[in-house]
Amino acid sequence: MVSAKGGRAGFVYRTRWDTYRALRRKGMSKSKAARISNEGVARSGRSAMARKAARTRRRSNR
Template sequence: MVSDRGGRFGFVYKSRQRVYRALRRKGLSKTRAAEISNAGRTFPQRSVMARKAARTRQARGRKRR
């Protein structure tokens, strides 16, 4: 179980713990996975992140899979 206690136990919002675990399975560090999952707590925040990621991919010339 991912902690939502904070402090030395770390912190990931309850609603985002499934995302955190998925990122950990992909091989991200605990810190990085927590940063990403906590950043997109609400739907509008996730939408902003998705648009930014799309712009980044486009700027780097990557094809959509």
């Protein structure tokens, strides 16, 4: 279950719970999924993730 409690229970912003669950379904650890989903709360974070994904795709499609 996703937690908005914080501390030992972990923390994921409520607006990002769907993203967190999707990452967990892909097999990511709780901490890694929380870190990625929390990064996308602000638009600047989502933009940064998009740029990183584009670089990764570009690198693998040489």
